[in-house]
Amino acid sequence: MNVTIVDYNSGNISSVINSFKEVAQDKVKIEVTSDLNKIKSSDKVVLPGQGSFKSCVDALNKIDGLTSTLNEFAITNKKPLLGICVGLQMFADIGYEETETKGLGWISGKVSKIDNQNGKFKLPHIGWNQINIMKESRIFQNIENNSHMYFVHSYEFIPNDKNVISATTDYSSNIVCSVEKENIFGTQFHPEKSDKIGLKIISNFINL
Amino acid sequence: MLKNRIIPCLDVKNGRVVKGINFVDLKDAGDPVEQAKIYSDGGADEICFLDITASNENRDIIYEVVEKTSKKCFVPLTVGGGIRSVEDINKLLNCGADKVSINTAAVENSKVVVDSSKKFGSQCIVVAIDAKKNGDKWEVFTHGGRNNSGVDALEYAKKMEENGAGELLVTSMDRDGTQVGYDIDLMSKISSKVNIPVIASGGVGNLDHLVDGIKLGKASAVLAASIFHYGKYSVKEAKEYLDSKGIPVRI
DSSP states (O other), X not given: OEEEEEOSSOSOOHHHHHHHHHHHTTXXXXXXXXXXXXXXXXXXXXXXXXXXXXXHHHHHHHSTTHHHHHHIIIIISOOOEEEETHXXXXXXXXXXXXXXXXXXXXXXXXXXXXXXXXTTXXXXXXXXXXXXXXXXXXXXXXXXXXXXXXXXXXXXXXXXXXXXXXXXXXXXXXXXXXXXXXXXXXXXXXXXXXXXXXXXXXXXXXXX | OOOOEEEEEEEEETTEEEOOBTTBSOOBOOOHHHHHHHHHHTTOSOXXXXXXXXXXXOOHHHHHHHHHHHTTOOSOEEEESSOOSHHHHHHHHHHTOSEEEEOHHHHHOTHHHHHHHHHHOGGGEEEEEEEEEETTEEEEEETXXXXXXXXXXXXXXXXXXXXXXXXXXXXXXXXXXXXXXXXXXXXXXXXXXXXXXXXXXXXXXXXXXXXXXXXXXXXXEEEEXXXXXXXXXXXXXXXXXXXXXXXXXXX
C-alpha cells in the first residue's frame, strides 16, 4: 500500500511527513509529491494545508491538473482522502479568509472566521482542546471521547449538512473539528502534533 | 475547553542544552533531542528551543538538532534565536520546526514578520519580546538582552499583532533567571492589549508562579526552563498542581 502526502507548497508539511513515516515504518510507503500520476495510483491521499484558505487554494490551482486529479481520486473513484487543517477547510464551497475564495466543493458549506465574542476569545485558537465525538468515524477507532488534540486556526468550517460532522470542539461555540463523508475525512486539529493519540488517528487512516 | 499550555524551554548552544542565569554563566547539561523527548513523553504541551548564541555563531548545528527532534517528538516544536530572514524561517520549518520565534529581526525590520506570516501563516510566527522595566513602562531589548531598542513594549506588542504574529512570547528581562516569578504586571498589560495568545516567560522558581502567570498575568501559556531542566519539578507535577488550582490543563 502507498499513501501520498500532496506537496503543493502549502506551507510547512515536515511534521505531517514525519508523523506518517513514524506510523508507517516500513510497512506502508509514504510518498510526498505533487506528481499527478503518483497521486492517481496511490491508495490514499493526505491533503495538508497551512496559511490562509486563499493561499492554499491558489497553491493547489498553480499546479496544472492537480485539482481535477484530486476530484477524480476523491469524488469519482471514492478513494480515502484525509484533509488536515486548511486541507479540511478546502472541502467547502467557499472560504472568506483574505477574500472570498472558491473551495473544492466536496462538502457543501463555508469557512468563516471564529466569532471571538468581542475579544473574549483570543485568536488564533492555539493549543490543546478536547473533541466531542458526534458520530462513529473510522478514524476515531479506539479514540476516547474528550481526547485532547492540538489546534491552531482562526477560521472554522461550517458544513450545511450536519451529518458529516464527526467531532466538534468548544471554543467560543461548538466548532466543527472533524468531518467524515463516505471516503472523505478531515480534521481541523493537527493529528501530527497531537502526541500519541494523534498518531493513533493517523494509524487508523492508514489502516482503513 | 481550551487548555493552558506548559512549555518547557531548552536553551541550546552549539547543539547542547544550557541554561543561563540572566543570560550568562552557562552550564552544559544534556542532549536537546533526548531532553525534548523526555519532556514530550512527560506531557509537555509544546517544546521550545532557544538557540541562545546563534546571532554570533555557526547556526547549522541547530538545523540538525531540529531535524532529529522533529522525528521523535510529536508535539509542537518552536525554535528561536538568531533568526534574521524569511529564508532562515523557511529552513527551520523545513527541518521540522512548527513555529519560529523572532526577536531582534522583528524589532529591526518588522517586514520579516509581515512577509513570513503571509508566506507561512500566522500560526507559525511567534514574536519574542524581551522587555525591561524603565520607570513606569517597559522597553524592548534585542540581541539576547544586550541592546536597548528604546521601543515601548506595549505598543510594540500591538504592532506585532497587526503585522501578523500568531503569538507573543513575552520575557521579563528583570526576572529572567531570578526564580522570583513572572513580571505579572507586564504580562497582564500585554495580554489585555492584544487579541492573540501571550506566552509568559522569565522568572519561574516554583509552581505558584505558573499559576500566577495564567490567573493574574492572563497568559495562555507558561514557559519555563530551569525548574524543569534541573529536575526541581516534572511537567506532570506542574500540571497536577495547576489542575488542583482550577486551571484547565491537559492531563
